[in-house]
Amino acid sequence: MKYSHNPTETFLQEAAELLEQVEGNALEIMPGMDCTESVNRLFRAFHTIKGSGSMFGFGEVAAFTHHIETALDYVRVGRMATSPELVALLLAARDHIAALLAASQTGKPADAEAGRLIIEELRALLPKEAEPEPAQSTTPPPPPAAAEPATAAAQAYRILFRPNINLLTAGTDPRSLLDELRGLGECTVVADASAIPALSKIQPDGCYLAWNVSLVTDKGESAIRDVFMFVEDGAELRIEAILAAGPAASDSAAAAPAPALPEAAHAPVAAPSPQAQPARASAKESAAAAGNKSSSVRVASERLDLLVNLVGELVMTHSRISQVAARAGIANLDTPVEDLERIVASIRDAVLGIRMMPIATTFSRFKRLVHDLSAELGKEIDLRITGEETELDKTVLDQLGDPLVHLVRNSIDHAIESPERRERAGKPRRGTIHLSASHEGSNVVVTIQDDGRGLDLDAIRAKAIDRKLIAPDAVLSQKEIINLIFLPGFSTAEKVTSVSGRGVGMDVVRRQVEALRGTIQISTQPGAGTTVALSLPLTLAIIEGQLLEIGHDQFIVPMSAVAENVELEAVERTSRNGRNLVPVRGELIPYIRLRDLFEIRGQAPAIEKIVIVHHEGHRVGLVVDRVLGSHQTVIQSLGRFYRHIEVTSGATIMGDGRVALILDLAGLVRASGQSLGHPALAPRS
Amino acid sequence: MTVDDSASMRDMIRFTLRNAGYDVLEATDGRDALQKLAGSPTGLLITDLNMPNMDGLELIRQVRQLPAFKYLPIVMLTTESQDTKKQAGRAAGASGWIVKPFRGEQLVAVAKKFLP
Secondary structure, rough: OOOOOOOOHHHHHHHHHHHHHHHHHHHHOOOOOHHHHHHHHHHHHHHHHHHHHHOOOOOOOOOOHHHHHHHHHHHHHOOOOOHHHHHHHHHHHHHHHHHHHHHHOOOOOOOOOHHHHHHHHHHOOOOOOOOOOOOOOOOOOOOOOOOOOOOOOOOOEEEEEEEEOOOOOOOHHHHHHHHHHHHHHHHEEEEOOOOOOOOHOOHHHHHEEEEEEEEEEEEOOHHHHHHOOOOOOOEEEEEEEEEEOOHHHHHHHOOOOOOOHOOOOOOOOOOOOOOOOOOOOOOOOOOOOOOOOOOOOOOHHHHHHHHHHHHHHHHHHHHHHHHHHHHHHHHHHHHHHHHHHHHHHHHHHHHHHOOOOOOHHHHHHHHHHHHHHHHOOOOEEEEEEEEEOEEEEHHHHHHHHHHHHHHHHHHHHHHOOOHHHHOOOOOOOOOEEEEEEEEEOOOOEEEEEOOOOOOOOOHHHHEEEEOOOOOOOOOOHHHHHHHHHHHHOOOOOOOOOOOOOOOOOOHHHHHHHHHOOOEEEEEEOOOOOEEEEEEEEEOOEEEEEEEEEEOOOOEEEHHHEEEEEEEHHHHHHHOOOOOOEEEEOEEEEEEEEHHOOOOOOOOOOEEEEEEEEEEEOEEEEEEOOEEEEEEEEEEEOOHHHHHOOOEEEEEEOOOOOEEEEEOOOHHHHHHOOOOOOOOOOOOOO | EEOOOOOHHHHHHHHHHHOOOOOOOOEEHHHHHHHOOOOOOOOOOHHHHOOOOOOOHHHHHHHOOHHHHHOOOEEEEOOOOOOOHHHHHHHHHEEEEEEOOOOHHHHHHHHHHHHH
């Protein structure tokens, strides 16, 4: 099971799979039977090989495959019948493509003559009127467009653009077109609203506006045409060069005698703003990775998810059965229930094991990233990867990619110095980024380590003061200063580069990691490097938790966060003016009363329990009525309607059928909104 | 979102657009894309035309029927540089097109046209 991040490799794997399908489908074609579906599948397989082949530099494969595709298209539209000869040729073609692909790997040329023969025989089968058309998709990707000979002198243009009335419903936002024009040079836009009909005749999502644009640019007319390349259909587009380029201002004034109202262009009539925001969904990887050995099976990841959910239900049902059995007191029932427990546990482990994948697939994509970005930034960086065989649940892996990319980009962009600077600092010219993964108890720790300049604590502090995130006289430990970079609105990027400074800060990284129930920690040594350690659970499906009770409601807090449990007496509670601090062995620990937070009615017991948990290196107490003990539980998502509730990360059904909420510590602390003596926890005004 | 039955194409598109700073959601055919589109904040749909289950033209038609995606920019990938497919795509409601084979920069340039 390998999911390569090299498109060429993926293509080769995919082509191998498609060729296998070709064999199966070709053999399904029998005389006298309806084989439309087989032919369609064959067509698509060859079509993909051709299209992707031409993309990834397999021109010869694409050229050859084009002929097969043409023949199959005839069959598809009914202009040619299937025949045993055709099947034989398809199989021969399949072998030839395989040979061509193999040749590209070994460097030994394939038998070109064989390919020519196949094509000739295939042509002989084609209906007479069929003109063998030349292959068109075999051209290699066009070379980078030679930069338009930049007309040294800027040229003024007058542009009239009256779009097709259906511009908006074809998914184009005229504002982006105009913005693109503005990007070309000095630009004045005047909207022409004369074509807007009477209200009764208006088509609400029609675009009735036209625009008169005066533009002074040195990019040439073709650059202007490029702006409109997708919208010329049914539109009126006139681009006129105005001779004298010199006094641009007077020109545009002449072209736009009316008071220039560029803002008018921003309000197309009845133009609902198209949803033109960059997709921010977490990209879900495609189904299970390709495996070209017969020992692995490709299964859609949805099926695995379903299986995991079902196992979750099984585990919960089992624990209910064992409770019922225990209460029933039937001796004969004990043995089968115990057997069941053993089997359920085995199934659970086996099923969760299916979704475990080595982190290598996630790590390997960084080779390219580091290579490309370091070249772009003129840095020399080696990427070292260790522990890539460490396995993690696929759902965790899928969501780990984005934060990792961000962290690695940060290392390349900010941490590693330029080769010259490194030499001056007495370090090797080449910087190193070390990605590693290892097991640590029930967690996997992923670290990104660089030997760059390290975090500049004074700069961070100064910036935090500047951004009013901390008071100028705040006394902070080194760790607290480092943690400042996780605050929303904090970014150390001095300038926005193409690499970072995209507005996605470390706060987002931390939130993504926390969404995986992980933690993030940074340690740094000025001048010597920075290490970011992400600690992640092996799986998101099962959680080892401590079961808590308040009134009749049960809650679960992840066991990994629990430090200790202490008692809170009513006297203690009232004696500190409601400041919610409790002394535990000399240290004052802030606490949150879950009874208040969840507004649970009823009388609290005289002695409550405080569960002390770690949160971002601090200790926070959660006050509950009772601690019921440890509990392994299957997490069920609460569903879409509850997704904005941040204090819980899910729920589980207890043995007796009750629902227990699983607490999200970060959310709890945010929700309780109290000052816990830490800037990150303080409410911001 | 990129919709293509070819994993290598999806891979290439995702890699290119990710490096350009976009988040990329993947779907393997039209049907898959329609399912994944629901509730996603997709800002641009890049779809192949020839796919199993539901082809690109049908996908474009159906997406245009959804109120939430009426104005979504849709770019189709075509190997055919002939006008027929392109016209069919435009008639179905596509906003633009890229002819395969293309280079990464072309893809990014088109994405930039539609995404702020």
